[in-house]
Amino acid sequence: MDRRDFLTTAGGLVVGGIAMNLLGGCTEPFTLSSLKAGDIKESYQTQVLVLGGGPAGVCAAIAAARQGVKVMIVEQGGALGGMATLGVVAPFMTCYDTTGEQMIIKGIFEEIVDRMVALGGALHPSGIRKTTGYSAWITDGHDHLTPFDAETLKYVLDCMCAEAGVKVLFHANFVNPILAGDRAAGAVILTKGGLEAVRADIVIDCTGDGDYAARAGAPTEFGNPRTGRVQPSTLFFHINNVESRLLERDVESKLHTFRRIDGVSHRALHWHVLKAVENGDWDISRRSVNIYKGVRDDEWAVNTTRIARVDATNSEDLTRGEIEGRRQVKMVMDFFHKYVPGCKNATLKCTGSTLGIRESRHILGEYVLQVDDLLNGVVSDDAILVASNSVDVHGRLSDNSTEYITVQNGRWYGVPYRTLVPQRVENLLVAGRALSATSDAAGAVRVMPPCMAMGQAAGVAAALAVKGGTTPRNIDPTHLRKVLLENGVFLG
Numbered sequence: 477m478d479r480r481d482f483l484t485t486a487g488g489l490v491v492g493g494i495a496m497n498l499l500g501g502c503t504e505p506f507t508l509s510s511l512k513a514g515d516i517k518e519s520y521q522t523q524v525l526v527l528g529g530g531p532a533g534v535c536a537a538i539a540a541a542r543q544g545v546k547v548m549i550v551e552q553g554g555a556l557g558g559m560a561t562l563g564v565v566a567p568f569m570t571c572y573d574t575t576g577e578q579m580i581i582k583g584i585f586e587e588i589v590d591r592m593v594a595l596g597g598a599l600h601p602s603g604i605r606k607t608t609g610y611s612a613w614i615t616d617g618h619d620h621l622t623p624f625d626a627e628t629l630k631y632v633l634d635c636m637c638a639e640a641g642v643k644v645l646f647h648a649n650f651v652n653p654i655l656a657g658d659r660a661a662g663a664v665i666l667t668k669g670g671l672e673a674v675r676a677d678i679v680i681d682c683t684g685d686g687d688y689a690a691r692a693g694a695p696t697e698f699g700n701p702r703t704g705r706v707q708p709s710t711l712f713f714h715i716n717n718v719e720s721r722l723l724e725r726d727v728e729s730k731l732h733t734f735r736r737i738d739g740v741s742h743r744a745l746h747w748h749v750l751k752a753v754e755n756g757d758w759d760i761s762r763r764s765v766n767i768y769k770g771v772r773d774d775e776w777a778v779n780t781t782r783i784a785r786v787d788a789t790n791s792e793d794l795t796r797g798e799i800e801g802r803r804q805v806k807m808v809m810d811f812f813h814k815y816v817p818g819c820k821n822a823t824l825k826c827t828g829s830t831l832g833i834r835e836s837r838h839i840l841g842e843y844v845l846q847v848d849d850l851l852n853g854v855v856s857d858d859a860i861l862v863a864s865n866s867v868d869v870h871g872r873l874s875d876n877s878t879e880y881i882t883v884q885n886g887r888w889y890g891v892p893y894r895t896l897v898p899q900r901v902e903n904l905l906v907a908g909r910a911l912s913a914t915s916d917a918a919g920a921v922r923v924m925p926p927c928m929a930m931g932q933a934a935g936v937a938a939a940l941a942v943k944g945g946t947t948p949r950n951i952d953p954t955h956l957r958k959v960l961l962e963n964g965v966f967l968g
Contacts, residue, residue, distance in 0.1 A: 515670055515671060516664060516670075516671045516672065516673055517669070517670065517671070517672045517673065518672075518673050518675070519672040519673060519674065520548060520643075520645075520672065520673070520674040520675065521674075521675045521676075522546050522547060522548040522643065522674065522675070522676050522677075523545040523546040523547065523676065523677045523678065523939075523942045524537075524540045524545055524546070524547045524548070524676060524677065524678045524679075524680065524935070524938045524939065524942065525547075525548050525549075525550070525662060525663060525674055525676035525678070525679045525680070526540070526547065526548070526549040526550070526679075526680045526682055526935075527549075527550050527650050527663060527679065527680070527681055527682060527683050527687075527688055528549075528550075528551065528552075528558065528650075528681070528682035528683045528684060528908070529549050529550075529551030529553070529555075529556040529557070529558060529644070529646075529682075530556075530557065530558020530559055530560070530682060530684060530908065530927075531557065531558055531559065531560055531908070531924045531927045531928045531931065532682040532907040532908035532927040532928060532930050532931035532934070533549060533551070533556075533558070533680070533682030533907070533908070533931060534549065534556045534557065534558075534633050534636075534637065534931065535584045535585070535928045535929075535930075535931030535932045535935065536549075536680045536682060536907055536931035536932065536934045536935035536938070537549040537637060537640070537642045537644075537935060538584055538636050538637060538640045538642060538932075538935065539584060539931070539932040539933075539934075539935030539936050539939070539963070540680075540935035540936065540938050540939045541637075541640035541641050541642045541935075542640050542963070543935070543936060543939030543940070543943070543959075544939070544943070545938075545939045545942045545943065546643075547640075547641070547642045547643065547935075548642070548643040548644075548645065548674060548676070549637070549642055549643070549644050549645070550645050550648045550650065550663070550665055550674065551644070551645070551646050551648065552647070552648065552649045552650075553646065553647075553829070553830070554646050554647060555630045555633075555634075555646070556630065556633040556634065556637065556644070557626070557629050557630055557633055558684070558830075559828075559830075559832060559924065560624075560626065560629055560924055561626045561627075561629055561630050561633075562828065562829045562830050563712055563828040563829070563830050563831075563832050564626055564712045564713065564714055564777070564826055564827070564828045564829075565712050565777075565779075565828070565832055565924070566623060566624055566626070566712075566714075566768065566770065566777045567604075567610070567621040567622050567623040567624060567768055567770075567777070568589075568601070568621060568622035568624065568923075568924050568925050569617070569618075569621060569865055569923040569924065569925060570601070570617060570618065570619055570620050570621060570864065570865060570925070571585065571586075571589075571601055571620065571622065571925045572601065572619060572620040572864065573864050573887035573888050574864045574882065574883050574886070574887050574888065575887055576605075576606075576619040576620060578887070579601070579602070579620070579966070580862050580863065580864065580887075580888055580966050580968075581861065581862075581863060581925040581926065581928070581929050581966070582964050582965060582966045583929060583932050583960070583963055583964045583965040583966075584636075584928065584931075584932045584963075584964075585925055585928040585929060585932075586964065587636075587964070588629070588632055588633070588636070588928075589601070589622055589624075591632045591635075591636075592624050592625070592628050592629060592632055595628050595631075595632070596628075596771075597624060597625040597627070597628025597629070597632075597771060598622060598623065598624035598625065598628065598629075598771060599622065599623045599624075599771055600622070601620040601621060601622045602620065604620055604621050604622065604623065605619060605620070606618045606619040607731070608769070609720070609723075609724050609727070609767075609768070609769035609776075610623055610768060610769045611768070612743070612744055612766045612767055612768050612779075613727055613728070613731060613734070613743065613744050614743065614766075616866055616882050617864075617865060617866035617868070617882055621768070623768065623769065623770050623771050623777075624771065625770070625771050625772075645665075645667070647667065647668060648665045648666065648667045648672075649665060649666045649667075650663055650664075650665055650683065650687060650688060651663070651664040651665055651666050651671065652664045652691060653679075653688055653691050653692040654673065654674075654675070655692060655693075655901075658693075658900060658901055658902055659901070659902040659903045660676070660678070660679040660688070660692060660901060660902065660903045660904040661675065661676065661677075661903070662674045662675040662676040662679065663676070663679065663688065677903065677941075677942050678903050678904075678905070678938040678941055678942055678948065679903065679904050679905075680904075680905045680906075680907060680931075680934050680935065680938055681904060681905070681906045681907070681910070682906075682907050682908050682931060682934075683908075683910070684788070684833065684836070684908050684909055684910060685788050685789050685833075685836040685837050685910060686836070686837040686838070686839050686906055686910035687789070688904070689837075689839050689898050689901065689904060689906050689910070690789075690837060692901045692904065693900055693901060694839055694840070694898035694899060694900050694901045694904065694906075695839070695840040695898075695899050695900065696837045696838060696839050696840060696910075697837070697838045697840065697915075698787075698789075698836065698837055698838075699835055699836070699915060700835075700915035700916075701915075702915075705785070705871065706785070706786070706787070706788075706834070706835040706836060706871075707834035707835040707869065707870045707871050707915075707919065708761075708782045708783055708784045708785070708786070708834065708870050708871040709782075709783045709784075709786040709788070709797050709801070709831050709832055709833050709834065710779055710780075710781050710782060710783065710801070710831075710832040710834070711781045711783070711797075711798065711801025711802065711804065711805060711827060711828050711831055711832060712777060712778065712779055712781075712827070712828045712832055713777075713778050713781075713805050713808075713824060713825075713826065713827040713828065714770065714775060714776065714777050714778065714824075714825040714826050715775070715776050715778060715809070715812065715819070715822045715823065715824060715825055716772070716774050716775045716776075716822070716823055716825045717774055717821050717822050717823045718774050718775070718776055718818055718819055718822045719774075719817075719818035719819075719821075720769065720773050720774060720776075720818060721818070722817040722818030723776075723816065723817060723818035723819060724769075724818075725817070726745075726816070726817045726818070727744050727745065730747055733746070733747065734746075739878065739879060740762075740763050740878070741762075741763070741764055741878050742763050742764050743764040743765075743766070744764055744765050744766065744767055745764060745765040745767070745815075745816060746763055746764040746765075748811070748815040748816055749762075749763055749764055749765065749811075750763075751815060752811050752814075752815055757807070757810065757811060757814065757815075758807065758811060759807070760780065760781065760782055760804050760807065760808070761782045761784065762780055762782050764780075765778065765780045765808070766778070766779040766780055767779075767780070775825065778808065779832075780804075780808055781801050781804040781805060781808070782804070782870075782871075783797045783800050783801055783804070783831070784871060786831065786833070787836070788831075788833040788836040789836055789837065794831060797831050798830075798831050801827070801828075801831060802827060805824070805827055809822070809824055833909075834870060834909075834919075834922060835909070835915065835918065835919075835922070836909075836910070837910050838910060838911070838912065838913055838914070838915065838918055839898045839899075839906050839910055839911065839912050840898070840899050840912055841894055841895050841896065841897050841898050841899060841906070841911070841912025842894035842895075842897045842899070842912070842949070843856075843892050843894035843895055843912060844895070844912050844913060844914060845891060845892070845895050845911070845912060845913035845914065845917040845918075845921070846913075846914055846917055847867055847881075847914060847916040847917045847920075849889060849890075849917065850867060850883060850889045850917055850920050850921075851867070851881065851883060851884045851885065851889075852884065852885045852886070852889075853883060853884075853885045853886025853887070853888065853889050854889055854890060855888070855889065855890035855967075855968050856890055856892045857953065857954075858892045858893040858894060858953035858956075858957070859890030859891060859892055859893070859957075859967060859968070860890075860891060860892070860893045860896070860929070860930070860933035860937075860953075860956065860957065860960060860965075860967075861890070861891050861926060861929035861930060861933060861965065861967070862888040862889065862890050862891075862966065862967060862968045863888060863889065863891065863920070863921060863925070863926045863929070864883055864887065864888045864889070865920045865921060865923055865925070865926060866881060866882045866883070866920060867879070867881040867882075867916055867917070867919050867920045868919045868920060868923075869915070869916055869919040870919075888968060890967075890968065891911070891921055891926065891929075891930065893933065893937065893953050893956060894912070895911045895912040895913060896911060896912070896930065896933065896934050896937070896948075897912075897948060897949050898912070902947045902948075902949060903941075903947055903948065904948070905934045905937060905938060905948050906934075907927070907930040907931045907933070907934040908922075908927045908930060908931065909921075909922035909927060911930060929965065932960070932963070932965065933956070933960060933965075936956060936959050936960060936963070937951055937956055940955065940956060940959065
C-alpha cells in the first residue's frame with residue numbers, strides 16, 4: 477500500500493482545501509495546508525494491537541504477549557485499568573458461582589487480585605460476603621466482591637505489562653482504522669507528536685464503545701433498539717474520614733426496610749434520602765445510596781449519581797454527563813454531611829476522571845448473546861469464560877428504575893467466543909462491554925471481571941491466529957479453550 481492508498485484507507489485525513497462558512501457569512505477558503513501526507517508517521521509495527529487499556533484491554537495485551545507475540549496497547553489516559561482506575565469504579569463485582577462456593581473467574585483476573593492482596597491494596601473476594609458494607613448490603617449478585625485500591629491496581633498492571641513485554645503507549649487517541657480490503661491492518665492514532673500509524677496483524681478493539689469496529693464497517697447496534705435508550709451513566713466517587721461503625725450501625729438497623737417499589741430500589745440510606753427529597757436537598761433519580769466499604773476502614777466507594785441519556789460516542793454528551801455528574805457528587809456530599817451518621821466530617825477523596833458508561837454500541841458478531849442464555853445457564857462448546865453476574869438493567873422502566881435478575885438454572889453461564897468476532901471485518905476482535913450481546917444480556921457481562929476474562933480470551937485468540945497464519949474467525953475454539961485452561965482459566 478503506497479502513501480496515497482494508506483491515507484485514503486485511514487479515512488481521508490489529508491485535506492487540500494475546504495470551503496467553510498465562518499462568522500458573518502465569510503466564504504474565504506480555509507486551508508489545512510499544514511496537514512500533509514508525510515505528517516502521518518509510520519511509527520509502529522506490531523503483531524497484535526490493543527486499543528484501550530481498560531480491564532478488557534490490559535488483560536488482552538498481557539495474555540497475547542505471554543503467548544510469545546509482539547503486542548502494543550494504546551490508551552488515551554495516563555494509566556492502565558480504565559474504569560477500575562481512571563473511573564474509580566470499585567469493588568470488582570462477583571467472580572464466584574451462584575452458590576458462593578467456587579471462584580469461577582480466574583486466570584489473569586485472579587493473578588491481578590492476588591498481587592494486589594499481597595501489596596495490601598485489595599481484600600480477597602473469598603472473605604467478602606453479601607449483606608455487609610462491602611457489598612452495599614445487597615444480596616442478589618453481590619456475594620464475594622473484591623474491594624481494591626486504584627493506585628495499587630495501576631502499579632500492578634504496569635508491572636504485569638512490563639513483565640510480559642507489552643509495549644504501552646499512553647496519551648494516544650485512536651483516530652481511524654487502517655484497512656486492507658475487509659481486513660484490519662492497524663490504526664491511525666493521535667499522540668503528542670501528531671498523527672502516527674500503527675501497523676498490526678490483528679487488532680483487538682477494547683475501546684468500550686466499539687469505536688474501531690464501527691469505523692471499520694462492522695455492523696453494530698446502539699443501546700436497546702426496542703426502546704431507543706441506553707442505560708444511564710454514573711460518576712463514581714470515593715469518600716474517606718468516615719466513622720464507619722456509626723454508618724454501618726445506622727444501615728444495619730434498617731435492613732428490614734430494604735425493598736423495591738415499581739422497579740425502584742430502596743436500599744441503603746433510603747430513609748435519609750426520603751427526608752432529603754422532602755427538604756429539597758435531593759434531585760437525583762435514585763432513592764437510595766449504593767455505598768461500598770473499601771480496603772481502608774474509613775473509605776467508601778459511592779455509586780449513586782445517575783445521568784440519563786448519555787451517548788458515549790458523542791463528545792458533547794460526555795461533556796454534559798461529566799459536568800452533571802460532578803454537580804450530583806456535590807449534592808450527595810452535602811447529603812452525607814447533613815443526614816448520614818458517621819459522615820459529618822467525611823471528605824471527598826476523588827471522583828472518576830471519566831464517566832462510568834454502562835452501555836453504548838454492541839457489535840453484531842458471529843453470535844449474539846441472549847438473556848435467556850444467561851438465565852438458563854447455557855455453556856456453549858466455544859465458551860471462553862463462565863460467569864454468574866446477574867442481569868442488571870438500569871433506566872428501562874424509568875430514569876430511576878433498576879431491573880435485577882439472577883441466574884435461574886445452574887451455577888453459571890458461558891460467553892461464546894463467537895461474541896467477540898464481529899461480522900464483515902477480518903483480523904479484528906472486540907472484547908469488553910461492546911461484545912455481541914443484546915442490551916439485556918450485556919447488562920450482566922459488562923462488569924469488570926467478565927470483561928477481564930473476555931480480554932484474556934481475545935488476547936490468546938489473537939496470538940493463536942498470528943502464530944497459525946490464520947484469522948481470529950477461523951481459529952479452532954477447542955484449541956483456544958485448551959490454551960485458556962492451561963493458563964488458569966476456569967471453563968466449568
